[in-house]
Amino acid sequence: MRVHPGQLGWFLLAAVGELAGCYAVWAWVRLGRPAWWLGWGVVSLLVFAWALTRVESSYAGRTFAAYGGVYVAAALAWLVVVERVRPDRWDLFGVGVCLAGTLLIALAPR
Numbered sequence: 001m002r003v004h005p006g007q008l009g010w011f012l013l014a015a016v017g018e019l020a021g022c023y024a025v026w027a028w029v030r031l032g033r034p035a036w037w038l039g040w041g042v043v044s045l046l047v048f049a050w051a052l053t054r055v056e057s058s059y060a061g062r063t064f065a066a067y068g069g070v071y072v073a074a075a076l077a078w079l080v081v082v083e084r085v086r087p088d089r090w091d092l093f094g095v096g097v098c099l100a101g102t103l104l105i106a107l108a109p110r
Helices: 005-030 037-053 060-081 089-107
Strands: none
Touching: 005 037, 005 060, 037 060, 060 089
């Protein structure tokens, strides 16, 4: 799997779709939002799954593994933008480790 710059857009779209979908369920269960939020959650999760299929790779598992670091980084961005919480140094260190793993998987010579 050799990721080119255009692939990053699909990973980012997938991350936003996954985060929005999971957050919709979280908001319904934990924040008391109306049940219709689940509809937006389902749509968002479909966007997530579709976006990952757009990444050029022969193996789904490798694509999903490489995506993991992007998801973790996007989740911390969500924390800042949506939930208005600043990540601490451990969050930032953790995302660095995850992104290093993503780069190893995505750019390894095969």
